[in-house]
Amino acid sequence: MFPPIPNPTTGPIAAKFGEQDLKRRSASSITPAAPRQAEVAKLIDVSKCIGCKACQVACLEWNNLTEEVGINVGVYDNPHDLTANTWTLMRYTEYENAETGNLEWLIRKDGCMHCEDPGCLKACPSPGAIVQYTNGIVDFDHDKCIGCGYCIKGCPFNIPRLSKVDQKAYKCSLCSDRVAVGQGPACQKACPTQAIVFGTKEEMKQWADHRIKDLKARGFKNAGLYDPPGVGGTHVMYVLQHADKPQIYAGLPSNPAISPLVEIWKGVSKYVGLAAIGAFAAIGFLHHAVAGANRVTEEDEENAERLTEGQS
Amino acid sequence: MSGSEVDPGDDVHPGKPVIVDRYTVGARINHWITAVSLVLLALSGLALFTPGLFFLTGLFGGGQMTRFIHPWIGVVLFISFLGLFIRFFRLNLWERTDIVWMTRLRDVLAGDENKLPEVGKYNAGQKMVFWSMSLLILVLITSGIVIWDQYFGNYFTIEQKRIAVLVHSATAIIAICVWIVHVYAAIWVRGTIGAMTRGKVTGGWAWRHHRRWLKELVSGKH
Numbered sequence: 001m002f003p004p005i006p007n008p009t010t011g012p013i014a015a016k017f018g019e020q021d022l023k024r025r026s027a028s029s030i031t032p033a034a035p036r037q038a039e040v041a042k043l044i045d046v047s048k049c050i051g052c053k054a055c056q057v058a059c060l061e062w063n064n065l066t067e068e069v070g071i072n073v074g075v076y077d078n079p080h081d082l083t084a085n086t087w088t089l090m091r092y093t094e095y096e097n098a099e100t101g102n103l104e105w106l107i108r109k110d111g112c113m114h115c116e117d118p119g120c121l122k123a124c125p126s127p128g129a130i131v132q133y134t135n136g137i138v139d140f141d142h143d144k145c146i147g148c149g150y151c152i153k154g155c156p157f158n159i160p161r162l163s164k165v166d167q168k169a170y171k172c173s174l175c176s177d178r179v180a181v182g183q184g185p186a187c188q189k190a191c192p193t194q195a196i197v198f199g200t201k202e203e204m205k206q207w208a209d210h211r212i213k214d215l216k217a218r219g220f221k222n223a224g225l226y227d228p229p230g231v232g233g234t235h236v237m238y239v240l241q242h243a244d245k246p247q248i249y250a251g252l253p254s255n256p257a258i259s260p261l262v263e264i265w266k267g268v269s270k271y272v273g274l275a276a277i278g279a280f281a282a283i284g285f286l287h288h289a290v291a292g293a294n295r296v297t298e299e300d301e302e303n304a305e306r307l308t309e310g311q312s
Numbered sequence: 313m314s315g316s317e318v319d320p321g322d323d324v325h326p327g328k329p330v331i332v333d334r335y336t337v338g339a340r341i342n343h344w345i346t347a348v349s350l351v352l353l354a355l356s357g358l359a360l361f362t363p364g365l366f367f368l369t370g371l372f373g374g375g376q377m378t379r380f381i382h383p384w385i386g387v388v389l390f391i392s393f394l395g396l397f398i399r400f401f402r403l404n405l406w407e408r409t410d411i412v413w414m415t416r417l418r419d420v421l422a423g424d425e426n427k428l429p430e431v432g433k434y435n436a437g438q439k440m441v442f443w444s445m446s447l448l449i450l451v452l453i454t455s456g457i458v459i460w461d462q463y464f465g466n467y468f469t470i471e472q473k474r475i476a477v478l479v480h481s482a483t484a485i486i487a488i489c490v491w492i493v494h495v496y497a498a499i500w501v502r503g504t505i506g507a508m509t510r511g512k513v514t515g516g517w518a519w520r521h522h523r524r525w526l527k528e529l530v531s532g533k534h
Contacts, residue, residue, distance in 0.1 A: 027363035125360045126375050146375030148360060149461035153474050162461055167376070261474040265481060270362050273485040280489045284496040287421065294423040294501045296516040301329045304515025307530050308326035 015180040024132040026124035037135040041201040048195035058190030084163035091250035112172035116232030119258040123154025136235035156256040230257030317432040330515025349389035410436035455480040
């Protein structure tokens with residue numbers, strides 16, 4: 001068992017990180033905080049998950065969210081997708097393992113992966129609406145969010161959702177408020193089987209190694225850690241029984257990365273676009289300076305008068 | 313009136329100087345609605361295009377308001393431009409002499425229009441502006457709807473939205489460049505702006521820049 005995080009004292013505790021610990025800030029150039037805090041991570045061990053949805057409930061509870069009552073279409077997933085209120089969602093897959101002939105119930109807790117290279121933050125046009133702390137948490141600042149939905153286009157995991165109520169984007173905050181006072185996220189606190197554990201990224205990797213060894217000993221020879229390098233690693237990681245086939249876990253991308261379309265849009269197109277506008281304006285000024293105005297002459301007027309003579 | 317180089321409402325008034333009616337009051341109002349929309353769209357669009365210009369959202373009442381109002385101004389522009397398209401497309405159809413005009417751009421830029429074929433109501437440059445704007449606005453409204461998440465967020469995939477947002481920004485940049493050409497030409501060729509404000513140009517202006525149009529107007533008067 002991973003040593004549980006002790007309950008907090010009832011007295012006030014100063015936040016361990018804040019504005020001074022930013023690593024990245026959307027639509028802004030900042031100097032990242034010099035001393036980097038220990039990177040944190042949430043480890044989700046799919047092999048230990050029993051699908052109780054305590055994490056979903058804890059998330060709603062802690063973040064003061066209410067989900068609409070939905071419709072049962074004969075699947076366990078409830079609601080059917082992430083929403084502006086459902087920041088984490090159990091996705092159930094019935095997987096028939098051809099090798100063993102077993103039916104495996106793969107239950108993946110979906111939600112923000114807190115990428116080290118966050119696509120949402122790269123796409124965001126509003127300064128400071130998305131921030132990344134030096135401990136790796138990627139958080140939305142809803143006072144600054146303008147509701148454009150660019151983060152949705154930037155995200156390689158299809159996570160942020162626009163609220164139909166206030167037209168702002170929402171996603172898991174990794175309970176940055178709880179982590180700031182030394183607690184783990186609400187979902188981790190509620191998990192009855194330690195399928196969710198929380199600590200520094202190093203601790204989580206070590207714990208994952210221990211779990212993977214155990215799974216391999218039980219015959220899951222492809223068991224492994226999901227910490228995709230295409231986004232610089234993530235601060236939410238999975239232990240998967242079949243790490244060679246992440247897509248069987250309700251479409252977990254096998255090699256996620258920020259889309260090249262987003263990279264072009266947020267990179268080279270800015271410089272080329274503004275340069276083109278500047279060049280057109282500059283050519284205009286230059287042409288006027290060199291060629292001078294194109295004026296109608298007296299002769300032109302006389303020619304027109306001659307043409308219309310006798311017409312009045 | 314097919315084959316004719318004049319629009320209904322075009323007229324010539326002999327005198328000193330000769331005055332030529334070029335745009336009706338309807339066409340002018342239609343033009344300025346389009347013009348104001350385009351400028352507002354460029355300002356609000358550029359604010360969301362690059363962080364360096366995000367301060368422009370202040371003109372529209374902040375980021376949320378800019379995000380909300382930009383697509384609606386786009387709808388106004390699209391409908392308004394459709395009006396312009398219907399009014400202007402006939403005399404903007406491409407003719408053989410337009411190619412001659414394009415190949416002698418050097419004379420055009422030097423202001424030596426006597427060396428060029430006589431021009432109808434629109435020259436090849438104006439036609440290029442007209443057709444490129446028509447095409448660009450069609451692409452902009454289409455790609456714009458794909459990324460209008462407030463109303464159409466559920467109808468398109470994320471990959472489609474990524475393509476649309478890139479196409480939308482690239483097309484908008486081209487449209488702004490075409491707009492710069494359009495505005496510059498109106499300033500450089502003196503006597504042009506009156507055509508879109510008061511609706512009138514002088515006979516000398518028409519003789520110099522659109523002689524075929526002027527001749528047909530005069531010969532059409534009995």
